[in-house]
Amino acid sequence: MTSPILLTGGTQRLGLAIAEMLLDKGETLIITYRTAKPAVDLLAKKGATMIQCDFQRQEDIESLIAQVRNQAPVLKCIIHNASDWDAEKDNLASPEILQKMMQVHVNAPYLINWALEGNLRQFNGFADIIHMTDYVQETGSAKHVAYAASKAALHNLTLSFAKKLAPDVKVNSIAPALVMFNEWDDDAYREKSQKKSLLEKVPGAIEAVKAVEYLLNSDYVTGQTLHLNGGRHLK
Numbered sequence: 001m002t003s004p005i006l007l008t009g010g011t012q013r014l015g016l017a018i019a020e021m022l023l024d025k026g027e028t029l030i031i032t033y034r035t036a037k038p039a040v041d042l043l044a045k046k047g048a049t050m051i052q053c054d055f056q057r058q059e060d061i062e063s064l065i066a067q068v069r070n071q072a073p074v075l076k077c078i079i080h081n082a083s084d085w086d087a088e089k090d091n092l093a094s095p096e097i098l099q100k101m102m103q104v105h106v107n108a109p110y111l112i113n114w115a116l117e118g119n120l121r122q123f124n125g126f127a128d129i130i131h132m133t134d135y136v137q138e139t140g141s142a143k144h145v146a147y148a149a150s151k152a153a154l155h156n157l158t159l160s161f162a163k164k165l166a167p168d169v170k171v172n173s174i175a176p177a178l179v180m181f182n183e184w185d186d187d188a189y190r191e192k193s194q195k196k197s198l199l200e201k202v203p204g205a206i207e208a209v210k211a212v213e214y215l216l217n218s219d220y221v222t223g224q225t226l227h228l229n230g231g232r233h234l235k
């Protein structure tokens with residue numbers, strides 16, 4: 001058995017695509033999920049260890065850390081993918097949304113990285129931490145203010161943990177812009193959104209999969225952001 005990789009939010013969309021790629025490569029996976037769904041059993045059948053965990057619950061975070069410490073004394077990688085994309089409603093500031101966004105995107109990754117530092121340092125070679133951030137980490141968002149702030153904070157964790165854990169652990173952000181539509185996105189939104197990037201496409205989860213593969217194979221990239229935005233920053 002290879003040293004495990006911990007992937008959070010791995011049962012749908014980008015996380016599921018990343019999970020399936022890693023399993024197909026023979027990696028050992030510990031995958032967290034919040035909501036029961038068929039993908040949980042599918043991934044378990046492929047050999048993944050599935051752990052139910054809601055990062056809004058402190059006791060769940062502590063339980064996850066204890067289980068990973070026990071199951072993975074040597075840890076190869078942590079991929080913080082779990083995320084909610086909440087918007088402020090009716091142009092009202094929402095302390096609840098800010099707390100929720102900071103909890104899942106900042107508190108949980110911070111505590112998990114800190115607690116599992118020793119496990120990562122045991123890995124023979126460069127271990128990895130990958131934070132799934134967002135294009136808005138640098139631009140902000142008028143409609144997802146708390147979400148954007150939390151993703152910017154998550155990217156700052158990339159910089160700090162890259163400094164703190166070198167030279168044993170590489171720490172990087174992957175910052176997608178729109179790479180995968182949601183099922184509720186209508187044709188008008190899809191048409192308009194395609195045009196937001198220079199390349200005028202929405203590539204799907206495969207671009208996140210390729211970015212994870214690149215970072216895991218690199219021996220000289222840390223404290224960086226892989227921007228998956230089709231040139232949107234130049235539009």
Ligand SMILES: NC(=O)C1=CN([C@@H]2O[C@H](COP(=O)(O)OP(=O)(O)OC[C@H]3O[C@@H](n4cnc5c(N)ncnc54)[C@H](OP(=O)(O)O)[C@@H]3O)[C@@H](O)[C@H]2O)C=CC1
Pocket residue numbers: 008009010011012013014015033034035036053054055056080081082083084085104132133134135175176177178179180181
């Ligand atoms: N899709 C895109 O185009 C973009 C994605 N990103 C980022 O890339 C990553 C993957 O995106 P995408 O696949 O669309 O993500 P999703 O919106 O599909 O969410 C991924 C997973 O996060 C889990 N999750 C949410 N809240 C919690 C929580 N409190 N505790 C535990 N798990 C939780 C969900 O678990 P469950 O289903 O079990 O409830 C879900 O499966 C995210 O970090 C996202 O912010 C950034 C920009 C664009």
Ligand SMILES: Nc1nc2c(c(=O)[nH]1)N=C([C@H](O)[C@@H](O)CO)CN2
Pocket residue numbers: 082083084085134176177178179180181182
């Ligand atoms: N957790 C999620 N975060 C984000 C999602 C998503 O579906 N889940 N989607 C986006 C959008 O694609 C946005 O990039 C469109 O401009 C952002 N974050």
